[in-house]
Amino acid sequence: MSQSELSLGRQLWRQTWPMALGVLSLLGFQLVDSAFIARLGTAPLAAQSFTFPLSFLIIGVQVGLGIAIAALISRALGAGEGQRARRLGSLVLITGSIAIAMLAGVLWGVQARVFRLLGADTATLALIHDYWGPQLLAAWLGAVLYFSYSLFRAHGDTRLPGKLMVLTSLVNLVLDPLLIFGVGPWPGLGLPGAAWATAIAFASGLLLIARRLRHSGWLARYGLTMEARQSAGTFAGIAGPAMISQLMPPLAAMLATAIVAGLGETVVAAWGLAVRLETVSLMVVLALTMSLPPWLGRCYGGNDWAQIRRLMALATRVVVIWQLGLGLALALSAPWVAAALSGNPEVRDELAVLIRGLLPSYALLGVCMLVVSAANALGWPLRAMLMSCARLFACYLPCLWLGAQEGGVIGVAIGAAVGNCLAGGLALGLYRRSINGMKGGVVDSTENC
Template sequence: MSRNTSLLLKYLFKQTWPMLVGLFSIMGSQLVDSIFIAKLGAEPLAVVAFSIAIFQVIVGVQVGLGIAATATISTALGENKVNYARYLGSLIVFIGTVIVTLLCLALWFFQQPIILALGATPSLFNLTELYRLPWLISCWLGALLYFGYSICRAHNETLLPGRIMVLTSVLNIALDPLFMFTFDMGLAGAAWASCVAFAIGLVVVFYTLIKRELITFDVLKNRTEQAIKAIAKMMAPALLSQFIPPISAMIVTALIAAYGGFAVAAWGLANRIEYIAIILILALTMALPPIVGNLKGRGELRQILSVVKLACGFVIGIQILLAVIMLGVANPLANALSNNSEIVANLTDYFAFVPLSYAALGVCMITVSVCNALGFATTALFISILRLFLCYLPLLWLGSHFYGLTGLFIGMACGNTLSGIVGWQLFKQQYKRLTTHVSVRSITV
């Protein structure tokens, strides 16, 4: 390993591990939250399930704007436009607050018709009435907190978001039983606990942003139009790409539902395992964009390719190792997750074929993240669309058609693998265009 590669690896690790710890803490918090809510009965769990479906809309908006924040700010910093980068951060917070506020107000007035359209029964409405105000407030606070995280990451500061993720998760776990059972608020108490945790996190992150002068209250009048255009250019395709995973999940669930309730139950458990298995990939997709955007701003394009290759190689190695381990423990792991023989058989098939393809899926996710960071949000959206409609769903259907549920899992693995190949090829094409454009511009100048 060369000295330059070693330095890149150390820097990549430094930026990634706080996100990894933060994501693990959030995942643990959500699991504990579900356990507490389950004690209240089936109806509260159903209300939460319907709320999660609506929450995906808010998540799509906040992640789309977060991608725009990371890409535009990190590039500006790489070009040494520090004041402009601070101003972009302030605009992100302002625009995000306005959009999320309007969205939450719309959900406040139309939540019941939306939940009814999703298939909820009228008996859930009373619980929804008590839950929706604190839940919407928690969504609003969580979105603003995410914007703060995005600005921090854009400035290559991942330690602070990681720490605050842990802080809010621990607070949420501690406050859940207090609000839900001690104060006898029930399901609404879980949402109020999230509100308090997010509010404390919000104070910490924005106090730090202001103290470190990562956002500014000064208006750069001659740069406002340019800044809004840059944000909008990135946000629109990034926002659209955020709605692709839920669409994919709904279609896959419908395909699996044809094989009965046990197959759906196995798929639900497999999804939980998948989230744990790809958590390193998720952390890298959060850590890479500010690094790449900064390198682009400084014109160090060769370093971009090096860091992307390094990240992809690391993901491939780790995911293959995890797949081998999961294959070795497939049967005992499946039995630990369920005592139903049909569910165990389905899970064992899943572990046999799908986890190995997470390596290629990781490459696809990294290329999408990097294309967004380079300002090629349309290419990132194109990769996401191709993954779903060219690579993933057709092969799922073919596998299911010829070999049943096992074939569906084989098709899933093949689809993930193909999406990694397609994503990498499209990224290389876009990278070549970028380097050619910069070379031509340099010669012209």
């Protein structure tokens, strides 16, 4: 490895490690949530698992808006337009908060119909109803906090978001057992206690970051209406395809849950834990999708395509090596990991099968996620959207459905793994075609794949 590559690697590490630590803690507390809920029984765990697709829907919208925030602000900073970056920062905080609040209201109103369509029975619907209200509040608080993180990342500061992710995770970890199971004479809240713990944790993080934002100089009070008119088209051009790309996973998760629900309640519970474990195992990939796009956006604003190529090559190597090594290690230790996450023997056995089949395939899934994230930063939002669509609806879901039909839970694991591998290969091919199509650093704005 050359000296320039080593220097680039150190810079990437400095940008990524705070986000990796933060993502690990944030996703870790979600996994701990599920582990605590599993102690309540299979029914509460299955009820929480049914809510994942709609929770991912909110996350999809917030991440799509966050991608647009990071892309536009980092490009403005790269082009030396500091005042415009401040106006954009204020706009996205206001509009993003309103948009997520409206979405949460809609999801509260349609809950019974949607969860029934996903396969929840009457008893499960009763459990979901008590949990869904505080969970939606927690989701809104988390979204506003995420938009604030996006502002810091766009300005190259990944340390504070990483620290606050760790802090909110610790608050949640402390509150989870107290609110779920109770303490002393105070009874626990059961399943809703997990959502209230998350809401309180996010609220504490939001209070802390709001104070930093007020003194950051990254926000503007004036010129917002003018900026909204000027930037609406560009913002929509990035945020629209990005949100569609991010909304596809929740839709696919709903369909996947419906497929898995046909195999029984224990498989649904195991699938829910596997989904939580998936996000934790992808912590490095998720950190890179947060830290890398602002850097790529600044290179894009400065028309530095040679640096973009070097960054993507390095990030791809990191993702493949890390995810393959971690996936194989978790696959070999699957029985012990499953036992730590669930006390139910049936759920534990099903989960071990899913871990063995799925975890190694995340090496190529990670490549796909990296390419989609980078494409939004590099002015290819439609390609990112099409790649997300192909990953889920041409690769993942057909293989998952076929596996479930032919081999039960083993087939589900194998089918999902095959779909992930196909998606990674397809994404890598699309990226190479796009980057090789750049001639003299001229951006191809036709968005033809």
